[in-house]
Amino acid sequence: MTAGTPTEDDTRKEAGGAVHAGAPAVSAVETACYTVPTESPEADGTLTWDTTTLVTVQVTAAGATGLGWTYGSPAVAEAVRSHLAAVVTGRSAWDVPAANEAMSRAVRNAGRPGVTAHAISAVDIALWDLKARLLGLPLVRLLGAARDDVPVYGSGGFTTYDDRRQDRQLRSWTEESGIPRVKIKIGESWGAREARDLKRISAARRSVGAAVALYVDANGGYGRKQAVRVARHLDAQGVTWFEEPVSSDDPAGLAQIRATVGPDVAAGEYGYTLPYFRHLLGAESVDCLQADVTRCGGVTVWLRAAALAEADGLEISGHCAPHLHAHVAAAVPNLRHLEWFHDHVRIENLLFTGALDPAGGTVRPGADGAPGHGMALRPDAERYRRR
Numbered sequence: 001m002t003a004g005t006p007t008e009d010d011t012r013k014e015a016g017g018a019v020h021a022g023a024p025a026v027s028a029v030e031t032a033c034y035t036v037p038t039e040s041p042e043a044d045g046t047l048t049w050d051t052t053t054l055v056t057v058q059v060t061a062a063g064a065t066g067l068g069w070t071y072g073s074p075a076v077a078e079a080v081r082s083h084l085a086a087v088v089t090g091r092s093a094w095d096v097p098a099a100n101e102a103m104s105r106a107v108r109n110a111g112r113p114g115v116t117a118h119a120i121s122a123v124d125i126a127l128w129d130l131k132a133r134l135l136g137l138p139l140v141r142l143l144g145a146a147r148d149d150v151p152v153y154g155s156g157g158f159t160t161y162d163d164r165r166q167d168r169q170l171r172s173w174t175e176e177s178g179i180p181r182v183k184i185k186i187g188e189s190w191g192a193r194e195a196r197d198l199k200r201i202s203a204a205r206r207s208v209g210a211a212v213a214l215y216v217d218a219n220g221g222y223g224r225k226q227a228v229r230v231a232r233h234l235d236a237q238g239v240t241w242f243e244e245p246v247s248s249d250d251p252a253g254l255a256q257i258r259a260t261v262g263p264d265v266a267a268g269e270y271g272y273t274l275p276y277f278r279h280l281l282g283a284e285s286v287d288c289l290q291a292d293v294t295r296c297g298g299v300t301v302w303l304r305a306a307a308l309a310e311a312d313g314l315e316i317s318g319h320c321a322p323h324l325h326a327h328v329a330a331a332v333p334n335l336r337h338l339e340w341f342h343d344h345v346r347i348e349n350l351l352f353t354g355a356l357d358p359a360g361g362t363v364r365p366g367a368d369g370a371p372g373h374g375m376a377l378r379p380d381a382e383r384y385r386r387r
Contacts, residue, residue: 023092024062024134026099029085029123031077032056034384036347042158045187045221052343053386054351055080056377057122059130061093066130067375070122070294071321071344072115074387079119083107088123093134096127100300113272117295124298125324129372138366139373143299143331149362150329152322153215156342157184159193163203169342170207179361181213181337183241186230187221194226198233205237215241216263222246224253231261239263243290254285264288268305269319271296277305281312288336292319299328306332323348326356326365327373338363351381 034054041050055076056069070076087106091099103120110116132139154173157166166184173179184204186197205214216239222230227245234242242263246253248270258265264287271277271291280286289309293302302325306316315336318325322340329338340358349355354374356363368374 023094024064026059026061026088026091026093026127026130028058028060029080029088030058030060031080032058033074033077033386034351034381035386036350036384038343039346041160042343043160043188044158044185044217045219046190047219048160052347054347055118055122057119057126059088059093059123059126061130062134064130064133066126066128066133066372067377068122068125068127068129068298069321069324070118070125072118072294075115076118076122077387079107079110079116080123083110083116084119084123088127093127093130096124096131097300099127100124100297104297117272117297121294121296121298121301124300125293125373128299132372136371138370139299139327140330140366143303143328145330145366146333147330147335148367149364150326150335151181151337151362152179152340152358153181153183153213153337153361154179154342155183155215155217155320155339157182157200157204159185159188159200163200166200166203167207170204173340174208174212177359177361179340179358180211181215181361182208183215183217183243183339185219186216187218189221191218191222191226194230197230201233201237201239205239210238213241214239215243217243218245220244220247220249224250224256227257228260231257231263235262241266241288243267244269248280251280251283251285254280255283258285258287266290266317269295271305273297274301274304274308277308281308281314287314289314289316290319291316292321293324293328294321295319302328303332306334310334320344321348322363323352323354323356323375324373326363330365348375351378351384352376353378 059066107116132142243266248267266288268290291305309316315334317336318329318338320341352375
């Protein structure tokens with residue numbers, strides 16, 4: 001410990017760590033890692049992968065267990081064990097924002113963004129799930145619902161797909177599930193295959209027809225002027241959502257593109273702290289703010305990011321991890337939609353019970369009355385467990 005580093009007791013004292021009489025206290029924090037192979041190799045504009053790792057956190061109090069998770073490095077589990085478990089253990093299960101603040105203070109020297117932010121997010125989600133289960137409430141009822149239905153959009157369309165595979169996936173969303181909005185990946189090979197991007201966009205429009213909203217995601221693969229050139233084709237194909245045309249670390253570039261192109265510009269999925277969202281909004285970089293509950297600091301911070309967007313007159317969209325976003329998304333008035341991401345939908349159905357049904361283009365979190373977020377690990381999830 002370096003001089004000036006807050007101790008566990010300091011952190012508890014400063015962030016409301018006292019357990020009030022009769023309040024259930026967190027008694028255990030446990031982690032696990034699961035690695036699930038993809039159906040085939042996948043890629044977006046800037047990354048390729050053939051497996052996805054999910055890290056779970058389970059917190060226990062008064063005989064109930066809350067479950068949270070995040071997608072990322074197995075190092076997230078070590079961050080929970082090394083930096084967060086002792087901070088959370090012994091705290092009141094009612095006071096989740098206090099626990100979130102204590103975790104953020106405890107990792108000052110370890111670094112708040114990145115892996116540690118994933119860890120804080122997973123613990124925070126587990127704590128909210130625990131509180132709702134202790135109270136016997138669906139999480140959306142604990143938070144307070146702003147809506148019953150959460151709109152979703154089908155997301156996938158990886159750059160590794162051939163025309164037939166892309167067409168089949170798009171039609172499965174629109175024709176089989178009735179989802180009226182879909183997204184594909186573009187910006188292939190850091191923008192080096194622009195001609196193929198344009199062909200795939202046109203093919204996607206033919207697959208879904210004129211009535212379906214078509215979105216694209218470049219994952220920051222283009223340069224500024226290249227993104228503007230591509231946007232001319234997006235206009236011609238009726239594309240209304242241009243996600244991360246350039247890196248989300250380039251708010252000025254996003255703002256320039258936003259001021260020039262027709263589709264709405266979206267970014268924010270790599271926001272690890274609340275100030276990041278403030279800077280993105282302050283630069284007028286987006287038409288719709290994205291935030292990821294498994295990265296930004298959990299339910300606690302996601303709600304604050306939504307409030308920042310609302311104060312700017314903007315909507316928010318939940319990025320990936322659809323079953324963790326559904327309840328918090330239903331709790332804000334300025335929601336646009338939730339990403340029904342192919343990989344995460346598949347994984348969450350493999351590993352957990354309680355999956356939601358997106359038929360008709362919406363999900364209804366809490367409709368069955370199940371407490372918390374309603375998800376529980378399947379016994380056969382152990383075959384994917386790595387540690």
